[in-house]
Amino acid sequence: MNAQTILLYDGSFDGFLSCVFVAYDQKITSPIIRKEYQTNNQLFTINETIITNRQKANRVWEGFKSRTKPNEQRGFFKAFLSEIKGVENTLFSYMRTIFSNPINQHIDFGNKDILKITQVAKMVDREKHRVEAFVRFQLTKDDIYTSTVSPDFNVLPLIVKHFKDRYADQKWLIYDTNRKYGIFYDLTSVEIITLEEPAKILPNQIQNIYKKQEVDFQKLWSTYYNSVNIKSRKNTKLHVQHLPKRYWKYLTEKNIRE
Amino acid sequence: MSFDRIREKLSILADAAKYDVSCASSGGKRSNTNKGLGNNTGMGICHSYTEDGRCVSLLKILLTNHCIYDCAYCITRKSNDIKRAAFKIQEVVDLTINFYRRNYIEGLFLSSGIFKNADYTMERLIQVAKKLRLEENFNGYIHLKSIPGASDELMRQAGLYADRLSVNIEIPTISGLKLLAPDKKHEDFVKPMTKVKNEIIQYKEEKKIIKSTPRYAPAGQSTQMIIGATGESDWDIMRSANYYYKKFNMRRVYYSGYVPVLTDNRLPSLGTAVPMLRENRLYQTDWLIRFYGFSVNEILNDTHKNLDVDIDPKLSWALRNLNLFPVDINKADKTMLARIPGIGMQSVYKILQARKFRKLNWSHLKAIGIALNRAQFFIVCDSKDFYKKELSAISLKEKIVKNSSSKYKKLINGQLSLFS
Numbered sequence: 001m002n003a004q005t006i007l008l009y010d011g012s013f014d015g016f017l018s019c020v021f022v023a024y025d026q027k028i029t030s031p032i033i034r035k036e037y038q039t040n041n042q043l044f045t046i047n048e049t050i051i052t053n054r055q056k057a058n059r060v061w062e063g064f065k066s067r068t069k070p071n072e073q074r075g076f077f078k079a080f081l082s083e084i085k086g087v088e089n090t091l092f093s094y095m096r097t098i099f100s101n102p103i104n105q106h107i108d109f110g111n112k113d114i115l116k117i118t119q120v121a122k123m124v125d126r127e128k129h130r131v132e133a134f135v136r137f138q139l140t141k142d143d144i145y146t147s148t149v150s151p152d153f154n155v156l157p158l159i160v161k162h163f164k165d166r167y168a169d170q171k172w173l174i175y176d177t178n179r180k181y182g183i184f185y186d187l188t189s190v191e192i193i194t195l196e197e198p199a200k201i202l203p204n205q206i207q208n209i210y211k212k213q214e215v216d217f218q219k220l221w222s223t224y225y226n227s228v229n230i231k232s233r234k235n236t237k238l239h240v241q242h243l244p245k246r247y248w249k250y251l252t253e254k255n256i257r258e
Numbered sequence: 259m260s261f262d263r264i265r266e267k268l269s270i271l272a273d274a275a276k277y278d279v280s281c282a283s284s285g286g287k288r289s290n291t292n293k294g295l296g297n298n299t300g301m302g303i304c305h306s307y308t309e310d311g312r313c314v315s316l317l318k319i320l321l322t323n324h325c326i327y328d329c330a331y332c333i334t335r336k337s338n339d340i341k342r343a344a345f346k347i348q349e350v351v352d353l354t355i356n357f358y359r360r361n362y363i364e365g366l367f368l369s370s371g372i373f374k375n376a377d378y379t380m381e382r383l384i385q386v387a388k389k390l391r392l393e394e395n396f397n398g399y400i401h402l403k404s405i406p407g408a409s410d411e412l413m414r415q416a417g418l419y420a421d422r423l424s425v426n427i428e429i430p431t432i433s434g435l436k437l438l439a440p441d442k443k444h445e446d447f448v449k450p451m452t453k454v455k456n457e458i459i460q461y462k463e464e465k466k467i468i469k470s471t472p473r474y475a476p477a478g479q480s481t482q483m484i485i486g487a488t489g490e491s492d493w494d495i496m497r498s499a500n501y502y503y504k505k506f507n508m509r510r511v512y513y514s515g516y517v518p519v520l521t522d523n524r525l526p527s528l529g530t531a532v533p534m535l536r537e538n539r540l541y542q543t544d545w546l547i548r549f550y551g552f553s554v555n556e557i558l559n560d561t562h563k564n565l566d567v568d569i570d571p572k573l574s575w576a577l578r579n580l581n582l583f584p585v586d587i588n589k590a591d592k593t594m595l596a597r598i599p600g601i602g603m604q605s606v607y608k609i610l611q612a613r614k615f616r617k618l619n620w621s622h623l624k625a626i627g628i629a630l631n632r633a634q635f636f637i638v639c640d641s642k643d644f645y646k647k648e649l650s651a652i653s654l655k656e657k658i659v660k661n662s663s664s665k666y667k668k669l670i671n672g673q674l675s676l677f678s
Contacts, residue, residue, distance in 0.1 A: 133304060134306075136361060137359065137360045165290050166295075166296055166297045168290050168297070170359060219265065220264065221362050223268050223269050224268055227276070228272050228276045228318060229276070230517060231310075233515075235309075238307075238310075239309050239310070239311045241311075242307040
């Protein structure tokens with residue numbers, strides 16, 4: 001019996017691509033690719049920790065890009081960001097199909113990997129759109145529009161462009177409290193940052209770090225939200241369908257007590 | 259500014275604006291080129307939803323609810339004894355900007371009661387839009403209400419700053435308008451609509467020659483009708499809607515079920531239920547006409563003046579035209595596929611794609627996601643097992659209604675029991 005090879009990587013996209021490179025380089029036919037902090041309780045396995053290597057990762061990605069369309073590349077990246085357990089193996093299997101077929105050959109869309117990746121990418125895309133819609137900024141004393149989120153998938157890399165284009169003339173920070181990193185725009189570019197005390201920027205810290213008028217604008221918004229509701233048309237089922245309860249924690253209008 | 263006063267005004271003027279249905283923020287592409295505020299990609303975003311399930315995308319308010327008119331259906335009519343308020347231009351600008359910066363909204367939808375006269379009011383609305391665009395460098399969405407009777411010159415200016423313009427005709431028939439809004443003339447509504455339509459056509463022409471032609475209302479114009487305030491039939495409403503789509507190139511006609519807010523012997527009494535189901539059937543008809551290739555007269559005509567409440571308009575049409583069915587899924591052309599009850603446009607495209615590779619059977623159709631509970635009686639596919647025409651239209655309808663569950667079931671039963 002051959003022992004199964006498990007390739008461990010640091011969780012980054014480049015790290016994953018480095019695993020693909022190693023798998024091809026060392027002719028490992030069906031490896032399991034897994035993040036190093038995910039526990040392993042399988043017997044008879046060979047564990048190999050792969051060090052992220054940008055050049056190797058780039059070679060894999062360039063090769064993939066030359067054989068696929070831009071929307072397929074985006075779907076691939078989105079599926080990776082889902083962080084769903086085992087998604088790396090589906091992505092690897094899909095990459096093998098791409099690399100083993102001649103360029104531009106029509107690929108059967110009944111392929112189960114493609115189906116899975118398309119579905120997962122769609123889930124990630126919906127979450128991205130919801131974060132774009134439901135982020136609520138609060139203005140801090142040092143003039144940074146700040147927001148905390150905890151999305152189901154790792155969507156921050158996907159929303160950078162949207163927020164950068166939209167809020168080009170204000171400093172802003174969106175912090176993912178689950179994954180413990182944020183994206184910060186300083187009026188010229190967007191950078192990835194980590195905070196030592198992320199609890200400080202949570203919405204309930206409003207008296208300490210947020211501008212005094214911030215509370216006033218939140219109240220105005222909440223007043224507006226309540227005034228546009230037509231009571232005789234109340235439709236709770238539809239309301240919750242559009243605005244699932246797990247997003248309410250972000251929403252100023254759902255958390256202001258008069 | 260005093261927040262308490264602003265807050266009071268906001269609650270009055272948002273409350274008065276909420277009967278305007280439109281909250282679309284799409285179609286007005288405007289990129290952020292010079293590090294300004296806002297970037298409109300042409301796709302709308304709903305930032306929140308009210309408890310009645312409607313999207314909140316724009317800050318939708320009136321500039322003032324003072325009004326010189328006395329339209330029976332309107333909550334801000336002159337003779338109604340309510341609190342009145344008016345925003346200053348700068349206040350609207352500040353609210354819009356501060357809400358936008360916090361990611362609450364996509365932009366502004368500004369309407370107004372009419373104070374002094376049409377032009378005076380329109381000028382104020384334009385000033386808000388102009389300030390937002392030129393002083394605040396704002397690229398978000400702006401929807402301005404065209405005030406009935408406003409001059410051509412002002413309508414020209416409005417379109418330069420706004421993404422969308424709209425006039426609500428409110429009452430679908432001219433006779434209804436005379437009854438409920440005696441001071442308003444039908445021509446006053448048509449005048450700004452005509453101007454906007456012509457400006458959009460002219461812009462498109464000039465754009466071909468001079469690329470830098472200033473943009474004019476990129477998201478087009480829309481209008482709205484109140485449903486169930488006067489006794490008009492669905493046929494009247496849809497003919498009227500069709501006229502506005504054709505004559506003025508409307509992007510949308512909205513149908514708004516009348517919410518009784520006033521006591522007036524010309525109108526349904528307070529406490530009358532909002533005709534939400536009828537509203538829904540009208541939207542379905544609107545879609546059939548705009549996207550499915552139906553004409554108004556096929557769905558509504560002299561013998562069928564009103565839509566069925568218990569079944570959707572396409573099914574109703576199919577039951578009246580059973581001689582056209584069954585349709586062969588593997589052979590029929592696009593137009594006929596779109597006419598099968600239970601099959602939407604998305605499924606039509608999927609069927610057209612999928613049948614290139616193989617003949618489709620029931621399990622394929624199920625996977626594509628068509629509503630078989632209705633469609634099965636109107637189609638044949640790659641299977642020997644299909645519905646043989648054995649029931650009359652009436653019994654077939656009963657069978658379908660019995661086997662389907664509608665989210666409106668309660669409403670339907672309630673409305674039907676009135677007649678039994």
